[in-house]
Amino acid sequence: MIVQQMLIKYPQASFDLMTPGGYVFLTPEAAKELLSGKSVTGHPGVSESARVVTTDELLNQEVISSNYSNNVWHILSDFPQMEQEFSPPEQGVKLC
Secondary structure (H helix, E strand, O other): OEHHHHHHHOOOOEEEEEEOOEEEEEOHHHHHHHHOOOOEEEEOOOHHHOEEEOHHHHOOOEEEEEEEEOOEEEEEEEOOOOOOOOOOOOOOOOOO
């Protein structure tokens, strides 16, 4: 599941996300704004170092783990992993 799907599936919940770029807390209203294309604020671990987090950066991240308590989803997310294609090693002998 990706972050966007979680926000759509649970519109009345808040979200406490730990992402590769830092931490983002979304109220239901902020989640709705993010889904509409507006950026939100996050921080790398120190709230005084706030930075803008765009929809492109956050919505397509994969949910690695999640835990729900007191109407808040605590989510660990990561960028989507690209599948790598491995070609088998060449077999046989090449003559020069």
